[in-house]
Amino acid sequence: MSAAHAFDAEVIATFGRRVLLRDAAGGTVEARPLGRKLAIACGDRVGCVSDAHHDEVRVIAIHPRTTAIWRSNLRGDAEVVVANISHLVAVIAPRPAPDYFLIDRYFAAAASSGIASILVANKADLGYDEELGAERAAYAAIGAATLECSAASGDGVDALRELLQSATAVLVGQSGVGKSSLVNALLPCAAIATAELVRQTGEGRHTTTAARLYDLPSGGRLIDSPGVRDFAPAISHLEPGTLGYADVAWLAADCRFLDCRHMREPGCAVAAAAASGALHARRYESYRRMRRLYEKLVAARGPARPARAPG
Numbered sequence: 433m434s435a436a437h438a439f440d441a442e443v444i445a446t447f448g449r450r451v452l453l454r455d456a457a458g459g460t461v462e463a464r465p466l467g468r469k470l471a472i473a474c475g476d477r478v479g480c481v482s483d484a485h486h487d488e489v490r491v492i493a494i495h496p497r498t499t500a501i502w503r504s505n506l507r508g509d510a511e512v513v514v515a516n517i518s519h520l521v522a523v524i525a526p527r528p529a530p531d532y533f534l535i536d537r538y539f540a541a542a543a544s545s546g547i548a549s550i551l552v553a554n555k556a557d558l559g560y561d562e563e564l565g566a567e568r569a570a571y572a573a574i575g576a577a578t579l580e581c582s583a584a585s586g587d588g589v590d591a592l593r594e595l596l597q598s599a600t601a602v603l604v605g606q607s608g609v610g611k612s613s614l615v616n617a618l619l620p621c622a623a624i625a626t627a628e629l630v631r632q633t634g635e636g637r638h639t640t641t642a643a644r645l646y647d648l649p650s651g652g653r654l655i656d657s658p659g660v661r662d663f664a665p666a667i668s669h670l671e672p673g674t675l676g677y678a679d680v681a682w683l684a685a686d687c688r689f690l691d692c693r694h695m696r697e698p699g700c701a702v703a704a705a706a707a708s709g710a711l712h713a714r715r716y717e718s719y720r721r722m723r724r725l726y727e728k729l730v731a732a733r734g735p736a737r738p739a740r741a742p743g
């Protein structure tokens with residue numbers, strides 16, 4: 433009779449409380465966490481046990497994360513979205529219309545965890561308006577790579593493939609921007625479901641319902657994730673001074689007050705840069721919105737706990 437045994441595995445998909453694991457030998461198995469306290473995300477490395485008959489696998493521990501994206505749920509609590517990634521790839525499209533404020537909040541969460549940001553302007557075949565150029569410049573200024581591509585025509589997909597070659601990356605963005613289509617373009621045998629935009633609203637249908645990790649034949653690993661309407665970073669995982677806004681952080685060194693919030697303080701170098709055009713005005717407005725959201729969440733939840741170890 434075989435005994436229960438313990439092993440380590442990687443979480444390659446999450447469906448509510450169920451997860452799909454891949455063990456060291458590359459085999460996949462479904463599992464459930466043991467107890468309600470374990471909040472497991474795609475990309476997590478976990479410790480598991482299986483019973484003597486191997487018909488039930490339970491996750492018993494989450495190994496320390498190198499990085500993670502944390503969101504604030506409706507109660508204001510931190511929830512892990514994805515773990516152990518090196519790059520966050522925010523995807524936009526001409527339709528549905530880009531929400532750059534959403535991109536900013538994702539990049540703020542990424543920067544706060546040491547994750548590199550990439551902006552992918554997909555569906556370039558549909559044509560972008562001139563706004564994109566200024567946005568790309570603003571993102572380049574915070575160190576994000578930006579590129580235009582089309583999952584439909586294949587244009588620019590090679591450049592994306594190259595960027596991801598040694599990355600573990602997650603695709604995020606609104607529903608219907610073409611995240612799953614990009615996975616299919618990078619990994620033709622994936623053949624994962626994609627869907628037409630809902631005609632009346634121009635919104636996606638939320639075709640992808642679970643995060644899922646794919647190995648790219650060209651190198652690198654890519655996590656497809658469900659589209660979102662909104663994303664609020666968890667306050668407990670944001671850098672409190674500049675909230676993960678690198679452009680604000682650099683300018684803040686010249687503010688008159690060390691504890692400047694860059695809202696309406698006298699001698700604020702950030703506000704001055706926004707007024708002169710040195711800081712992209714929409715990025716400054718975005719920072720101000722993030723600051724107001726942060727302070728609202730802090731007031732509701734109490735002050736942010738000191739940042740924990742990475743992740």
Ligand SMILES: Nc1nc2c(ncn2[C@@H]2O[C@H](COP(=O)(O)OP(=O)(O)OP(=O)(O)O)[C@@H](O)[C@H]2O)c(=O)[nH]1
Nearest residue numbers: 555583584608610611612613626627638639640659
């Ligand atoms: N014209 C054009 N259409 C595209 C392109 N990429 C994707 N689409 C279409 O956009 C629609 C949505 O694509 P999906 O890949 O399902 O979008 P998604 O971001 O994965 O959406 P969710 O899973 O709901 O988050 C589909 O009809 C795709 O065929 C592109 O480069 N050009």
Ligand SMILES: [Mg+2]
Nearest residue numbers: 611612639640
């Ligand atoms: Mg999808």
Ligand SMILES: [Zn+2]
Nearest residue numbers: 687692694700
């Ligand atoms: Zn300031």
